[in-house]
Amino acid sequence: MNHVPSNSRGTLTFVSSKAEIGEDLRSLNPIGGKQRVRLMLTCLVDSFFGEVGIASVRVLEHAGCEVLFDKDQTCCGQPPFNSGDWTAARQAAGFTMRALLEHPEPVVAPSGSCSAMVREGYPMLYEGMHHPLVFELSEFLVHQLKISEWKVTVKTLPARRKIALHRACHGRAIGLKDEQAMLVSSLPWIEMMEFGQQEQCCGFGGAFCATHNSISAGIGMEKLHNIVDSGAEEIVSGDMGCLLHLNGLIKRHKIPLRTRHFAELLAEGIA
């Protein structure tokens, strides 16, 4: 049977619709104090990309937040969920809710995919559940903290460079639009390049990239060719899943591209 974790402390921050998120947050924001947020590190950042987590903390602190980190957090359960093993997914989701979500503070993740899992996937695992208050990082900065331009405090700006921003698909599920593009394009040392088939998926798809590997690699290579053609030297995205997969292709085929999370770019501007 579906088990919705208990609400014994009365501090579950579940809201009933996307539209209400802004409203709820205002009531959580202590007047005059710092906005406290909990970092959802995500399993990929935890395993491979520590710098993205570090950059996320620095970015949130620079934006005026106090960041809390729950050390017991693991994985949101999306891998088994997408693979159809919802029994396993419910166990991971239940654990994540207890470890991370049963607090009054909003949770911020440097990932549209993990945010989408918690907000859209958990209500599929637990019928009738309202989605928890989890935000993707750019969504939180732009819509909750009302930041549209990144405040650069470094004295010497990094060297100018051309990047391609890959809009990770799972942002669609939580209604992300151009939040990441807006923040990144406000960095004076970054030139954002247009490229072909910009909206198309990179072919990662979670376990899909291993179970359907020739399809996944074919889609990924099309993306990389389009980006190389644009003259960009770096792929920037908001989801490390896309970049993990693209980076594997880049290394195998010795393609002259680097991958970065957009939080790392924002952190470059912090003194």
Place this chain on the structure above:
Amino acid sequence: MPKGKKPSVEAFARGVTAETTKSVRAASKSKTESRIPTLEIAFHDVEGARTQAAQIKEFVLDNISSLLVQLEAKCKMNGIQVHWAKDAESARNLIARLCEEAAPVGSTIVKAKSMATEEIHLNEHLIEKGYEVVETDLGEYVIQIDHDTPSHLVTPIIHKNKRQVAESFSREGLGPYTESPEELAAQARRHLRDRFKEAKIGISGINFAIAQSGRLVLVENEGNNRLSTTAPDTHIAVMGLEKILPSEGDLPLFLRLLAGSATGQRMTVYVHMISGPRRKDENDGPSNVHLVILDNGRTKVLNGPYREILRCIRCGACLNVCPVYRQVSGHAYGHVYSGPLGAVLAPALEGVEQLPDVAKASTLCGSCEEVCPVKIPIPRMLLQLREEAVRKGVLKEPIPWSMFVFGATSGLRWRTGLKLLPMSKMAQHPMKNGWTEFRDLPEKQGRDFRKWWNGRS
């Protein structure tokens, strides 16, 4: 389609040539790119139009029984003979009987493009009965002479290029070898004109059946539907039972959404509204019009978790935008219905046991839902199909998620696992070969977050 073990989408994909992928990608891309500008001309509020269309189709699904009764009554008043077919076999037998009543075995039957007849594998059946069946849509004609199957709902030969069509035409002796699309179309036209003249029966699908008026609506760009449905003395139209619209007033919305979503056209070249057989004072048109309403699993879908897929108006926009479809073409899905639509509709109609793995052939990127003119939540249903397949044990999951979850349900076990991660390069992992065939293994980059966090506090 012959039953038997079908290759998985991934296995099929490995045999797809670069030439095919190039054709499919180019056509899909151009249709996707013209879609939005066209819809924005057609509607002040594209989003609102899609919502309205979705709601109308939901109304249809909610009231399908009474709308079908209404449609039947209105069609009969118009002189259209209505028949019901519960499955593919009874539909084939019924249509064969109607053909036998209309014209002797050996007669020519002209066909307008119809996915419903593809679904029930009608052509093979009628040819077996001794009829000469001629597909008259240019793409479907190429499919027929090549003994191929359609790889797209709207553009059946999206997987072929000009050269391949030219070779087929030249092989069939339709005229001198040419790769000019205009010349090729002219050759097909000359050949098909005679078929239209001799045909005794025309078979078509339909795009919309209007319950309010009993009118059948067909859209097309080539004119072959008009000839197929008016030149022969008998017209047989085949529709899936969900193809109903409540009223004529719904047509402007749906005609523009369909044309814009399918081919980036503001309106198709032809829109036919068939209101029955030739009247006494009319010179043209068939003496008999039959409408075959097909269930073939739809009632079951209507009452199950994949009900919203029955909103589909077969525009193919989800195929055009899908990165997987673009890579593998429609044939990879092993069913008449391919792409994101097919990955839901095919197993929904036939049972997840028959097609357990097509729902897995998706990155869940969500672009299908984003372009769908009737807002079908395709990614959600792909997830539900995966869940159903795993729960019923018809899909062997290569990754032992219970082990992963054992690690993910304890902070201590998780952190221990993280420490062991650098050693996992040597270990065998169910995803490893799939990953490393085309990619290098990931390596830990930069500092470790947890070490950094512990160090600062």
